[in-house]
Amino acid sequence: xxxxxxxxxxxxxxxxxxxxxxxxxxxxxxxxxxxxxxxxxxxxxxxxxxxxxxxxxxxxxxxxxxxxxxxxxxxxxxxxxxxxxxxxxxxxxxxxxxxxxxxxxxxxxxxxxxxxxxxxxxxxxxxxxxxxxxxxxxxxxxxxxxxxxxxxxxxxxxxxxxxxx
Amino acid sequence: xxxxxxxxxxxxxxxxxxxxxxxxxxxxxxxxxxxxxxxxxxxxxxxxxxxxxxxxxxxxxxxxxxxxxxxxxxxxxxxxxxxxxxxxxxxxxxxxxxxxxxxxxxxxxxxxxxxxxxxxxxxxxxxxxxxxxxxxxxxxxxxxxxxxxxxxxxxxxxxxxxxxxxxxxxxxxxxxxxxxxxxxxxxxxxxxxxxxxxxxxxxxxxxxxxxxxxxxxxxxxxxxxxxxxxxxxxxxxxxxxxxxxxxxxx
Numbered sequence: 001x002x003x004x005x006x007x008x009x010x011x012x013x014x015x016x017x018x019x020x021x022x023x024x025x026x027x028x029x030x031x032x033x034x035x036x037x038x039x040x041x042x043x044x045x046x047x048x049x050x051x052x053x054x055x056x057x058x059x060x061x062x063x064x065x066x067x068x069x070x071x072x073x074x075x076x077x078x079x080x081x082x083x084x085x086x087x088x089x090x091x092x093x094x095x096x097x098x099x100x101x102x103x104x105x106x107x108x109x110x111x112x113x114x115x116x117x118x119x120x121x122x123x124x125x126x127x128x129x130x131x132x133x134x135x136x137x138x139x140x141x142x143x144x145x146x147x148x149x150x151x152x153x154x155x156x157x158x159x160x161x162x163x164x165x
Numbered sequence: 166x167x168x169x170x171x172x173x174x175x176x177x178x179x180x181x182x183x184x185x186x187x188x189x190x191x192x193x194x195x196x197x198x199x200x201x202x203x204x205x206x207x208x209x210x211x212x213x214x215x216x217x218x219x220x221x222x223x224x225x226x227x228x229x230x231x232x233x234x235x236x237x238x239x240x241x242x243x244x245x246x247x248x249x250x251x252x253x254x255x256x257x258x259x260x261x262x263x264x265x266x267x268x269x270x271x272x273x274x275x276x277x278x279x280x281x282x283x284x285x286x287x288x289x290x291x292x293x294x295x296x297x298x299x300x301x302x303x304x305x306x307x308x309x310x311x312x313x314x315x316x317x318x319x320x321x322x323x324x325x326x327x328x329x330x331x332x333x334x335x336x337x338x339x340x341x342x343x344x345x346x347x348x349x350x351x352x353x354x355x356x357x358x359x360x361x362x363x364x365x366x367x368x369x370x371x372x373x374x375x376x377x378x379x380x381x382x383x384x385x386x387x388x389x390x391x392x393x394x395x396x397x398x399x400x401x402x403x404x405x406x407x408x409x410x411x412x413x414x415x
Contacts, residue, residue, distance in 0.1 A: 042235065
C-alpha cells in the first residue's frame with residue numbers, strides 16, 4: 001500500500017504551511033510562492049531522498065534549489081503583482097487595523113529592498129527555522145557569513161521601518 | 166564578562182539563540198545595565214518580528230488549486246484510470262457523504278478520529294484502525310449499506326468495497342454522529358485496516374452538512390488512483406467477507 005510514500009505525503013502536508021511561508025519569503029509574490037511550493041512538493045514526492053536526511057531540511061533545500069533554478073526568472077509577474085493585504089478589507093478601518101496594514105506594507109517593502117543573499121539567509125533562519133550551521137551548509141557559506149548577512153538584513157529592515165514612520 | 170561593544174552580528178545571534186551560553190548570559194546582563202544596548206536589541210528584534218509577520222501574511226492568501234490537489238491526494242505508485250462505474254456509484258452516494266474540501270485538513274481530520282480518549286474510532290499511527298475497535302469490526306465484517314453501531318449515537322456504514330491495485334482491499338465508509346459526519350477510505354493490509362483519507366462535515370440541526378455540490382474530490386481521487394477493476398458487487402463482497410478478505414482473481 002505504498003505506506004512509506006503515504007507517510008511522507010502526510011508529513012509534507014504538515015510541513016506545507018511553513019514551506020509556503022518560506023517560498024513566499026523568497027518570491028515575495030503569492031502566485032510565485034504557490035508555484036514554488038507546488039514544484040517543491042512534486043520534487044520531494046517524486047525524487048529519492050537521502051536516507052540520513054531530515055525531511056524538513058531536505059524540503060527547504062529542494063525549495064531553494066527550485067527557486068534558484070526555475071522560478072526566480074519569473075520576475076515580470078512577480079514584480080507586477082500586488083502585495084498581500086494586511087486584512088481582508090471587509091473589516092472596519094479602525095485606527096488599529098490601518099496601523100497594522102501600514103506596518104505590514106512597510107515590512108513587505110523592506111523585504112523587497114533586501115539584497116538577494118540577505119533575503120535568502122533571513123528566510124532560511126527566521127522563517128524556515130534552520131540553525132546557523134544548517135543554513136551555512138545549505139548555502140555553502142561559512143557560519144560567519146550567515147551571521148553577518150542576518151545582522152545586515154535585520155539592520156536594513158529596521159532602518160527601512162524607521163524611515164517610513 | 167565585559168565587552169566594549171556588542172556587534173549587530175552578536176545581537177542578531179542572541180535573538181536567534183545562537184550565541185554561546187557564556188555570551189548569552191553576558192549580553193543579557195549587559196542589556197539590563199545599558200539602555201542603549203537594550204534599544205539596539207529591541208530594534209533588531211522588532212525588525213525581525215515585522216519581517217516574520219509580513220511573511221506570514223501569505224497564510225491569508227488562498228492556496229492555489231494545484232497545491233491543494235497535491236496536499237489532498239496521497240501518492241501511489243500505480244495510477245489506475247477512472248472507471249465510469251465508480252463515478253456513477255459515487256454520484257449516487259454523494260448526497261449522503263459529508264464532503265469537505267479543505268485539502269490540508271484531510272490528514273488532520275483523519276488523525277483526529279482517534280485524538281479523543283475513548284473514541285470508538287481510535288486510530289493509531291498512519292491512520293491504523295485499532296483491531297479491537299468497533300470500527301475495525303465494522304470494516305472487517307460489515308456489509309455495504311448496512312450501518313454498524315460503533316458507539317452511542319455513532320454509526321459506521323460501509324459504502325463501497327474495492328480491490329486495490331496493491332493487491333489488498335479498500336472500503337469507503339461513512340461515520341455519522343450528532344457532532345458531524347466523516348466519509349473516509351480505509352485499506353486492509355496484513356490483516357489491519359488503515360485509514361487513508363477522510364473528509365469531514367459538521368452536523369447542522371441533526372442533518373449532515375454537505376459541501377457545495379456534495380463533491381468529495383479527495384475520495385474520488387484516491388479511488389481513481391488505487392482501484393483495481395470495478396468495485397465489488399454484493400455477491401462478490403459477500404464472498405470476500407466470508408473468505409476473510411482473501412484476495413483471489415475475480
